[in-house]
Amino acid sequence: MFTALLIEQLLNGLQLGVMLFLMAAGLTLIFGVMGLINLAHGSLYMIGAFACAVVASATGSFWLGLIASLAAAAGVGALIEVAVIRRLYDRDHLDQVLATFALILILSEGARWLFGSFPLYLDIPKLLQGAVPLPGGGQYQLYRLAIIAVGIVVAVGLYLLISRTRLGMRIRAGESDREMIAALGVDISTLYTVVFALGAALAGLAGALVGALQSVQVGMGEPVLILAFVVIVIGGIGSIKGALIGAVIVGVVDTMGRFLLPSLLALTMPAAQATTIGAALASMLIYVVMALILAFRPSGLFAAQS
Amino acid sequence: MSEPILEIRDLQKSFNALKATDGVSLDLKPGQIHALIGPNGAGKSTLIHQIAGSLKADSGTIRFLGQDIGGLDMAARARLGLARSFQISSLAQEFSALRNVMLAVQAKEGSSFRFFRQVTSDRSLIDPAMAMLERVGLAHRANAPAAELSHGERRQLEIAIALALQPKAFLFDEPMAGMGPEGSKQLTTFLDRLRHEAPMLLVEHDMDAVFALADRISVLVYGRIIASGTVDEIRRDPEVRRAYLGEAA
Amino acid sequence: MTRETAINLLLAALLLALPLIAAGMGEPFYVTLATRVVVLALAAVGLNLALGLGGLLSFGHAAFFGLGGYAAGILATHAFNAEPLFAGIPGTTSMPLIWLVAIAVAGLVALPIGAISLRTTGVYFIMITLAFAQMIYYFAISWPAYGGEDGLSIYVRNSFPGLNTAQPLPYFLICFVVLMAALLAFRLIEGSRFGSALQAARQNGVRLAAVGIPPFKVRLVAFVLSAMITGLAGALYADLNRFVGPSMLSWHMSGELMVLIILGGKGRLFGPVAGAMIFVCLEYVLGGITERWQFFLGLILLGIVLFARGGFLGLLSGKPRHV
Numbered sequence: 067m068f069t070a071l072l073i074e075q076l077l078n079g080l081q082l083g084v085m086l087f088l089m090a091a092g093l094t095l096i097f098g099v100m101g102l103i104n105l106a107h108g109s110l111y112m113i114g115a116f117a118c119a120v121v122a123s124a125t126g127s128f129w130l131g132l133i134a135s136l137a138a139a140a141g142v143g144a145l146i147e148v149a150v151i152r153r154l155y156d157r158d159h160l161d162q163v164l165a166t167f168a169l170i171l172i173l174s175e176g177a178r179w180l181f182g183s184f185p186l187y188l189d190i191p192k193l194l195q196g197a198v199p200l201p202g203g204g205q206y207q208l209y210r211l212a213i214i215a216v217g218i219v220v221a222v223g224l225y226l227l228i229s230r231t232r233l234g235m236r237i238r239a240g241e242s243d244r245e246m247i248a249a250l251g252v253d254i255s256t257l258y259t260v261v262f263a264l265g266a267a268l269a270g271l272a273g274a275l276v277g278a279l280q281s282v283q284v285g286m287g288e289p290v291l292i293l294a295f296v297v298i299v300i301g302g303i304g305s306i307k308g309a310l311i312g313a314v315i316v317g318v319v320d321t322m323g324r325f326l327l328p329s330l331l332a333l334t335m336p337a338a339q340a341t342t343i344g345a346a347l348a349s350m351l352i353y354v355v356m357a358l359i360l361a362f363r364p365s366g367l368f369a370a371q372s
Numbered sequence: 373m374s375e376p377i378l379e380i381r382d383l384q385k386s387f388n389a390l391k392a393t394d395g396v397s398l399d400l401k402p403g404q405i406h407a408l409i410g411p412n413g414a415g416k417s418t419l420i421h422q423i424a425g426s427l428k429a430d431s432g433t434i435r436f437l438g439q440d441i442g443g444l445d446m447a448a449r450a451r452l453g454l455a456r457s458f459q460i461s462s463l464a465q466e467f468s469a470l471r472n473v474m475l476a477v478q479a480k481e482g483s484s485f486r487f488f489r490q491v492t493s494d495r496s497l498i499d500p501a502m503a504m505l506e507r508v509g510l511a512h513r514a515n516a517p518a519a520e521l522s523h524g525e526r527r528q529l530e531i532a533i534a535l536a537l538q539p540k541a542f543l544f545d546e547p548m549a550g551m552g553p554e555g556s557k558q559l560t561t562f563l564d565r566l567r568h569e570a571p572m573l574l575v576e577h578d579m580d581a582v583f584a585l586a587d588r589i590s591v592l593v594y595g596r597i598i599a600s601g602t603v604d605e606i607r608r609d610p611e612v613r614r615a616y617l618g619e620a621a
Numbered sequence: 622m623t624r625e626t627a628i629n630l631l632l633a634a635l636l637l638a639l640p641l642i643a644a645g646m647g648e649p650f651y652v653t654l655a656t657r658v659v660v661l662a663l664a665a666v667g668l669n670l671a672l673g674l675g676g677l678l679s680f681g682h683a684a685f686f687g688l689g690g691y692a693a694g695i696l697a698t699h700a701f702n703a704e705p706l707f708a709g710i711p712g713t714t715s716m717p718l719i720w721l722v723a724i725a726v727a728g729l730v731a732l733p734i735g736a737i738s739l740r741t742t743g744v745y746f747i748m749i750t751l752a753f754a755q756m757i758y759y760f761a762i763s764w765p766a767y768g769g770e771d772g773l774s775i776y777v778r779n780s781f782p783g784l785n786t787a788q789p790l791p792y793f794l795i796c797f798v799v800l801m802a803a804l805l806a807f808r809l810i811e812g813s814r815f816g817s818a819l820q821a822a823r824q825n826g827v828r829l830a831a832v833g834i835p836p837f838k839v840r841l842v843a844f845v846l847s848a849m850i851t852g853l854a855g856a857l858y859a860d861l862n863r864f865v866g867p868s869m870l871s872w873h874m875s876g877e878l879m880v881l882i883i884l885g886g887k888g889r890l891f892g893p894v895a896g897a898m899i900f901v902c903l904e905y906v907l908g909g910i911t912e913r914w915q916f917f918l919g920l921i922l923l924g925i926v927l928f929a930r931g932g933f934l935g936l937l938s939g940k941p942r943h944v
Contacts, residue, residue, distance in 0.1 A: 097744065103744045103747060103748075150923065150927070153927055159678055159743060159744055159747060160672075160678050160879070160883070160887070161926050161930070163678065163680065163747060163876075163879065164876075164879060164880060164883055164922065164926045165922075165923055165926040165927065167876045167879075167880070167922070168918075168919040168920070168922035168923040168926065169919065169923065170919070171915045171916065171918055171919030171922070172916055172919035172920060172923070174915070175913050175915040175916035175919065176916060178913070179913055179916065288872070292751060292752065292755050292872065295748040295751060295752060296748075296752050298748070299745060299748050299749060299752065303744060303745065342763075342764070342765055345763045346760055346763040346764045348763075349756075349759035349760060349762070349763045350756045350759065350760050353752055353753060353755070353756035354756075356749070356752060357737050357753075360737060360740065360741065360745075360749065361737060361740070364740045364741045364745070365741065365745065366745075424831070425830075426827065426830075445830070445835065446827075446830040446831060447829075447830040447831075447833050447834060447835040447836070448833075448835075450830065450831055450832055450833030451833035455831075456831055458827075458831070462825055462827055462828045462831070463825065463828060464820070464821040464824040464825050464828055464829075465824050465825065466820070466824050467817075467820070467821065467824065471817065472828075474817070475817055475818070475821055475828075475829070475832055475834070476832040478814050478817065478818070478834075479832040479833040479834045480832075480833070483814070484814050484815060484817075484818040484834045484839065485814075485815055485838075485842065486813055486814045486815060487809065487810050487813045487814075487815050487816075488809050488813055489813060489814070490809070490812040490813065491812060491813065491814055491816075491817050492812060494814075497814075533832065536832075537832060537833065
């Protein structure tokens with residue numbers, strides 16, 4: 067039984083990691099190419115979730131909702147890039163932090179205005195309901211497995227996009243030498259808008275996928291945003307590979323910590339106490355891991371060359 | 373012969389496949405100006421960085437006043453008495469020229485962890501700093517922000533800062549760069565007198581200045597010292613002529 | 622007297638006079654509102670030391686604010702319940718004692734956080750300070766002994782020798798004096814040798830190291846001092862609201878402290894004061910007009926960041942001068 071539980075928790079950690087990867091990939095891409103720190107990335111996650119919930123409940127189709135989430139997040143992303151973000155590329159990080167903090171206030175309050183303060187709910191699509199048996203005698207939600215699969219597909223897709231396509235070539239050039247690609251006649255402001263919208267769409271996708279597991283509400287993006295920050299700090303800012311590995315580390319460590327720490331502590335203290343202390347320590351665990359990694363590698367595991 | 377102040381042995385530094393410093397050894401002795409010359413990309417600045425502590429060498433030793441300083445950071449090396457100027461001026465841009473020098477005086481004179489006495493009325497910082505600006509001929513610009521100084525003035529300020537540290541050795545990375553003929557001549561005279569205060573490792577492209585100042589010259593090509601000697605020895609050295617002038621040896 | 626000094630004096634006089642008038646007219650609400658301005662300004666004065674003078678973009682100062690608050694809440698709760706803290710040490714309701722503990726706790730926690738975070742620069746520093754603050758936030762939420770998610774109430778405001786702190790006006794005056802003391806300390810530090818080194822570290826860390834002053838140490842000391850001031854503000858804030866909860870530790874709080882500084886003018890002595898006055902007024906005025914005031918606050922903030930970069934004091938008194 068313990069084996070089954072362990073496998074289930076590992077898969078949960080992997081699923082969290084995959085979801086964090088979708089967030090972190092966009093953040094790290096935007097930082098790597100445009101040098102921008104975007105706090106409003108969590109709002110794009112929220113927008114994806116809302117779009118999916120609203121469209122799914124209006125049409126009855128989760129899949130239409132999913133498409134809507136991509137479109138809405140990419141659309142809003144492109145809009146704020148053109149209206150606001152574009153003016154921030156040449157600013158220092160403090161201005162970027164404050165302006166995107168202001169965007170969070172606007173987008174969160176705007177969402178509350180449009181959709182109210184009550185959470186929306188999103189059903190798991192029929193096709194993915196049910197569970198699959200695990201070795202060792204447990205069951206695992208099919209939907210969560212599907213999320214993991216989506217994450218793998220996106221990771222491979224991003225890898226191909228960046229290493230094999232013209233857009234990817236420009237993104238890589240944009241990371242290393244902005245003036246050069248401008249001199250070569252690439253329309254850099256369109257490139258930036260596209261990269262930003264791409265990152266936004268990934269965040270929206272993550273929001274929509276997770277929306278079916280939790281409730282959809284204002285503020286749902288913020289805890290995820292901060293975890294995604296931890297991910298890219300661990301992985302090395304600007305590195306997609308780092309984002310992937312960082313995301314899996316954070317997802318698995320966080321989930322396993324919450325699962326194992328209380329039981330481990332129960333070996334040395336009364337169960338009730340072990341549960342509270344274990345939970346408190348588990349909530350801090352990934353930050354401790356981050357601190358340890360930084361102590362040895364101050365610019366993350368896979369720092370992009372600068 | 374007196375003991376060298378600065379003693380470098382078999383220093384190595386690679387960036388990926390590129391050997392930027394390839395087994396460099398050199399000595400800097402009291403009263404000497406030791407010039408380091410070589411074509412662009414020879415690794416002169418990289419060497420200065422390693423001596424000053426802003427880059428870590430892969431292997432080899434750097435002894436300063438008899439002490440191995442390879443493990444010390446830049447600030448610790450500066451406190452021991454190693455003063456540097458930068459190839460591209462590196463100043464506290466918002467501070468006035470005077471305040472830039474005062475910072476060096478405060479570093480030299482004692483602790484920077486004092487929280488109450490105001491520096492703007494502290495004669496023990498202002499007076500020595502002003503004296504250094506006068507020495508380099510920049511006193512009239514004492515209150516100008518560093519960002520507003522001309523290129524030449526910024527170079528003068530760099531030297532005033534180095535002087536204020538009362539160092540045991542100077543590391544000057546192209547102090548003449550962009551100075552113009554008149555400025556270079558003045559600075560050459562100035563550096564000439566400076567050798568009696570502390571010896572100097574001088575990276576410089578201005579060959580007139582180098583030949584006028586140097587007691588010894590080392591020639592660095594592709595990270596290696598290909599020749600080291602007096603001015604005359606270097607002038608005659610066939611390897612140097614080949615590296616510099618492309619002459620057939 | 623420079624123009625900025627004149628504006629500063631005017632702001633201080635205004636901040637002192639308005640609550641006195643309000644109290645005279647029997648409007649204690651406005652006295653409390655002014656106290657909120659003062660305490661938030663104090664927290665931001667702390668952050669301004671790191672951010673304004675040292676250029677350290679800490680996005681985690683809510684941690685120190687909240688720790689100061691919890692120090693006040695925990696000590697008061699133990700005193701109220703007459704339970705010793707640990708090893709027989711009793712709680713206390715004496716403000717000066719609580720302040721000392723709040724300052725010490727904030728400083729002690731800031732030391733390791735700073736030591737790790739300051740190994741990095743730029744965006745890493747922003748994200749890591751944020752992450753450490755979140756760590757403490759989640760710890761506070763999941764640790765049930767002191768209220769967990771619900772926070773802690775301080776049933777009776779803590780005491781100060783010779784003053785009735787339960788009254789709004791005396792409490793305002795206490796906070797006002799503390800703020801003025803902190804501003805004086807900030808001014809002294811700014812002009813001191815340490816302040817010179819700290820500002821040089823912001824402008825050019827390599828230059829500082831090249832004259833033999835280690836930038837890391839300078840920044841770390843500044844970070845710790847900065848956290849101590851913000852921690853003290855947290856203790857005052859807890860007493861103001863008679864409550865401390867995880868929201869004081871949240872990243873919104875860290876963001877707000879940064880916003881205060883930018884609204885007022887980064888690195889300027891009275892920047893946090895002007896910023897807190899504007900912020901609390903906006904919150905109060907907008908909040909009176911619409912429930913959606915955060916939406917408009919966001920728009921205003923965005924406008925200021927994009928178009929009015931020196932903040933309020935920058936608009937009024939021009940570029941800062943360095944002698």
